[in-house]
Amino acid sequence: MKQIRNFCIIAHIDHGKSTLADRLLEHTHTIGEREMMNQVLDDMDLEREKGITIKSKAIQMEYVVDKIGYTFNLIDTPGHVDFSYEVSRALAACEGALLLVDATQGIQAQTISNLYLAIENNLEIIPVINKIDMDGAMIPEVKDQIIDLIGCKEEDILLASGKSGIGIEEILHAIVARIPSPTGDEKAPLQALIFDSVFNSFRGIIAYFRVYNGTIKKGDKIKFINTGEEYYADEVGKLGIGMIPTKEVKAGDVGYIITGIKNAKEVKVGDxxxxxxxxxxxxxxFEEVKPMVFAGIFPVVTEDFEExxxxxxxxxLNDASLTFELETSQALGFGFRCGFLGLLHMEIIQERLEREFNQTVITTVPNVSFIAYTTRNEKITVNNPGQMPETTKLDRIEEPFIRAQIITQADYTGNILTLCLGKRGILINQTYLTQTRVELTFEMPLTEIVFDFYDKLKSQTRGYASxxxxxxxxxxSDIVKMDILLNNEKVDALSALIHRSRSQDFGRKLCEKLKELLPRQQFQIAIQAAIGAKIISRENISAMRKDVTAKCYGGDISRKRKLLEKQKEGKKRMRQIGNVEVPQEAFLAVLKLDD
Known part of the structure; x- marks a missing residue:
């Protein structure tokens, strides 16, 4: 065990974690030149296309220092705020972390939040400044920022470049010298923590674990403590570029286990x-995941619900931060109310359902979780607009607030203040980290940042804010339920919970958007936005009209009038039985109202 080192790489998004992991794998000859490619650990197409890490990946490397062979278990973590749950699980399986900071951008908000997670887990931190060979590298300034943040000595900070491979040797030596080897007893009763799992259609569920005490051998009868289920270990092994079967996995090591379980509910991450x-x-x-954003996911064809x-x-199984429960909608039938960690997380889940499982789904308007109190003082958690009590029975409603931490260049402070105060934010603190970098702290309603806050922040600051x-x-808070009516029929999937000050504007925009997207019928369609019984906005889609008088030329006007009256009667009857089909674009349009 003295020769084992378990560590992960933490950083803000785009600071070069996956590239550095590539160089470490090359340098330790874990991967040959023929298999080498960029972002070698990101095995999802989506990760490569977007250039982000979505899933933490574990891999084992062998390295020799002073004629002693060491085993490194590396976990590469995501950097985006929506996937911080993946980071917290990776940290629980490690003793140390490489804290990566981009030399051209300095410390960013997510760097700080991941660092605090690592400190809470008592990890040894090795600060590394990456991208030192780029033109805009500000090495002395970034060193000062790191020293201020974690209070280390200047000589403790390593300089590296993931792209050109500078400083990789020093990082590997620092991992051996500074990160403690795992503690544990191979002879003690077995304790192994499951930190991830995947589903394989041939072999069932594969669980990844870290052994704290004891040894797990192939063929052992094992038990999952939280579920109480018992199985046989058909195969255990270590994680290289692929899975490498071994006879046993001992204390301090990271490995995988296959037990032939096919039911997803039987394996829980954190068990x-x-x-x-x-x-x-x-x-x-790990602490229970708290979803931030809720949305309904429905199959396009109701028969596909079970699938x-x-x-x-x-x-x-693959993404433990996804939560879901059953939901029914008048407009869309049976589906699920899903909890996500943010909008990017929601987009990724939708894409993965389409790519990996060939499921085309309709997603409803995302919203956050509110707490409503009735006049009888009952407390109701409202995750979708349908759960909102009637206005007559409602005493008050409370919405979730967050503390937002924004780090940016001083030039953009004005833009950020305008944006955040416009989103009902309260400025709590403004601190200058250096002469040109400022940290702003706001308290804001979560509802306001769910939709487009991140995109707007990036465009207001030319991408320089984190x-x-x-x-x-x-x-x-003064939250109201806004319904959309098509010909006086409510479309429950388009209902939204929104602050009263925003409702008029939001309702008007939504009605205009629906007018563009709904196909014309042979009868007039009235699109209305309503709060309770009060209509706050209305648009009309005029009927497609056949020219029934075309065949009458000249002659008596009463003949034409008779035909028009007949057409009018037909349209009236059609309106009573005709229903308005809402295309999928209409549900997605709500997300992109500001475009």
Whole structure:
């Protein structure tokens, strides 16, 4: 065990984690030149296309220092705020972390939040300045920022370039010298923490774990403590570029186990594996994930519901931060109310359902979770507009607030203040980190940042602002439910919970957008936005009209009038029985109202 080092790489998005991981794999000859490609650990097409890491990846490397062979277990983590749950799980399986900072951008908001996560887990931090060979590198300034942040000595900071391979040797030596080897007892009762799992259609569920105490061998009878289920270990092994079967995995190591489980509900990330013959105690896993954004996901064809349920369960195995429960809608039939960590997370889930499982789905308007109190003082959690109590029974409603931390260049402070105060934000603190970099702290309603806040922040600051948030509490607010009516029929999938000050503007924009998107019928369609019984906006789609008088030329006007009256009667009857089909674009349009 003295020769094992477990570590992960943490950084803000785009600071070069995956590129540095590529160089470490090359330098330790874990991967040959023929298999080498950029972002070698990002095996999802989506990750390569977007250039971001979505899933943490674990891999084992062998390296020799002073004629002693060491085993490195590296976990590459995502940098985007929406995937911070992946980072927290990776940190629980490590003793140390490489804190990566881009020499051209300095410390960003997500760097700080990931650093605090690492410190909470008592990890040894090795600060690394990356991209030092770029033209805009500000090495002395970034060194000062790191020293201010973590209070280390200047000589502790390593300089590297993931692209050209500078400083990789020094990083590997620092991992051996500074990161402590894992503690644990191979002879003690088995305790292994599951930190990730994937579904394989041939072999069932593959669980990745870190062994804290004891040894797990092929063929052992094992038990999952939280679920209480017992299985046989058909195969155990270590994680190289692929899975490498071994006879046993000992304390301090990271490995995988295949037990032939096919049911997704039987494996929980954060569970502890032990041996029923000599049981160990449960390890404190990870905190329960708290979804921030809720949206409904429905199959386009109602018959596909059961298939969609299977796909959601398999996807949840791979992405433990996804939560879902059953939901029904008058407009869309059976589906799921899903909880996501943010809008990017929601977009990724939708894309993965389409690519990996061939599921075409309709997603409803995303919203956050509110708490409503009735006049009888009952407390109701409102995750979708349908759960909102009637206005007559409602006493008050509370919405979630967050603490937003924005780091930017001083020139853009004015733009950010305008944006955040316009989103009902309250400025709490403004600190100058250096002469040109400022940290702004706001308290804001989560509802306001769900839709387009991140995009607007990037465009207002030309991409130079970084943003991170933590949940605070619930506060009383004037939230109303806005319904959309088509010919006096409510379309429940387009309902939204919104602050009263925004409702008029939002309702008007939505009605205009629907007027563009809904196909014309042979009868007039009235599109209305309403709060309770009060209509706040209306648009009309005029009927497609056949020219029934075309065949009458000249002659008596009463003949034409008779034909027009007959047409009018037909349209009236058609309007009573005709229903308005809402295309999928209309549901997506709500997300992009500001475009």
């Amino acid at each position: 502890t594996i032990t041996l029923p013959a000599n049981p160990g105690t449960s390890i404190k896993g 969609l349920r299977d796909c959601m369960e398999k996807l949840q 943003f991170d948030y933590t949940p605070l509490d619930y506060r009383a």
